[in-house]
Amino acid sequence: MFTTREIVTERGILQYRRESLTGIRCRISPVRVERQIDAAPAMPSSRDGCPFCPGAIDTSTPTFEDGSRLRCGESVTFPNLYPFAGRHVVTVITPDHGPGRFDVRCLADAISGTAEALARSPGYASINWNHLPSAGASIVHPHLQGIADAEPTRLAELYISGGRCYLADHGRFYWDDLVERERCSERFLFEDEIFWSANPVPLGEREVRGILPISTLDELEPYVEPLAGGILRVVDFYRSLGTHAFNASIFFDAPGKAVQGLRVFCSIIARLNPNTFSMCDSAFMERLHLEPIILTLPEDLGALFRARK
Ligand SMILES: [Zn+2]
Numbered sequence: 001m002f003t004t005r006e007i008v009t010e011r012g013i014l015q016y017r018r019e020s021l022t023g024i025r026c027r028i029s030p031v032r033v034e035r036q037i038d039a040a041p042a043m044p045s046s047r048d049g050c051p052f053c054p055g056a057i058d059t060s061t062p063t064f065e066d067g068s069r070l071r072c073g074e075s076v077t078f079p080n081l082y083p084f085a086g087r088h089v090v091t092v093i094t095p096d097h098g099p100g101r102f103d104v105r106c107l108a109d110a111i112s113g114t115a116e117a118l119a120r121s122p123g124y125a126s127i128n129w130n131h132l133p134s135a136g137a138s139i140v141h142p143h144l145q146g147i148a149d150a151e152p153t154r155l156a157e158l159y160i161s162g163g164r165c166y167l168a169d170h171g172r173f174y175w176d177d178l179v180e181r182e183r184c185s186e187r188f189l190f191e192d193e194i195f196w197s198a199n200p201v202p203l204g205e206r207e208v209r210g211i212l213p214i215s216t217l218d219e220l221e222p223y224v225e226p227l228a229g230g231i232l233r234v235v236d237f238y239r240s241l242g243t244h245a246f247n248a249s250i251f252f253d254a255p256g257k258a259v260q261g262l263r264v265f266c267s268i269i270a271r272l273n274p275n276t277f278s279m280c281d282s283a284f285m286e287r288l289h290l291e292p293i294i295l296t297l298p299e300d301l302g303a304l305f306r307a308r309k
Pocket of ligand 1: 047050051053054096097141
C-alpha cells in the first residue's frame with residue numbers, strides 16, 4: 001500500500017515514503033525531533049472580545065437565510081463570515097471559551113449540527129477543526145468548520161479517483177484492504193465501530209486516521225458518537241505527549257454516486273504548541289486537504305508590483 005526508501009545519513013536514517021494509491025509522498029527524519037522546537041504551550045485565554053462566548057455569539061455571528069442559527073445540544077452553527085467554499089459553516093462546540101478537556105457529548109452534538117447544516121446543500125463535504133492559533137485557528141474558542149462544494153478538495157479527489165480505479169482493478173474496496181493490512185501492523189491504535197491507526201505516509205506530525213464503514217454524510221448519524229469519542233481519544237493521546245494544538249478533517253464522498261470510491265475517514269495531525277510567535281496561516285485546507293486558501297489575487301499582485309516600480 002506504500003513504499004519506503006531508506007538512506008543512512010551521518011545523523012541517522014532518512015525515509016522517503018510514497019502511498020501507492022495516491023502518489024502522496026513524505027520524508028521522515030527522526031533525528032529532527034532533537035531540535036526540540038516545540039515548547040510548553042502558551043495558552044491564549046482572554047475572553048475579551050471573543051465573538052463565540054455566551055453573550056456575544058447571538059450578536060456577533062451571522063445567521064442563515066431564514067435568520068436562524070442551528071443549535072444542537074450546546075453547539076451553535078452559523079454561516080462563516082469569510083467563506084472559502086460554496087457552503088461554509090462554523091460550529092461553536094461549547095459555551096466554554098477554553099475547556100481543559102472536551103466532552104464526547106459536546107463534540108458529538110457539534111459534529112451532528114455541522115452535518116445537518118451541510119446536508120442542506122449537495123456536493124462534497126468535510127467537517128474540520130483547527131484547534132489553537134498555532135494550528136491556524138484565528139479564534140481560540142473551540143469551533144468546527146464545515147465546507148461543501150460541487151468538486152471535492154484535492155486530497156478527497158485523490159482518494160475518490162484512486163479508490164474507483166482500485167475497485168475496478170481488484171474488485172474490492174481499497175479501504176477494506178487497507179484496514180485489513182493496518183490491523184496487523186505496528187501502526188494499529190484501537191478499533192470499535194471505527195478503525196484507528198497511524199497513517200504510514202503522514203501528511204503531518206503523528207497523523208492518525210479513523211476509517212468509517214460508510215461513504216457519505218447522510219450515513220453518518222449512527223457513527224457520530226464513536227467518531228467524537230475516537231477523535232478525543234487521539235487528542236488526549238497528543239496531550240499526554242505534550243502537544244495541545246491539532247488539525248482534524250473528516251472527508252465525505254458526494255451522495256448519490258453509483259460507485260463509491262471513498263470511505264469516510266477522519267485525519268488528525270499534531271501541531272506545535274501555541275507560543276508567542278504562533279499565529280499561523282496554515283490550517284486544515286493547507287495541511288490536510290492539500291488545497292491552499294489564498295487571499296491575494298495573482299493579477300492584483302501583478303498590478304501592485306507595477307504600481308510600485
Ligand atoms: Zn470565547
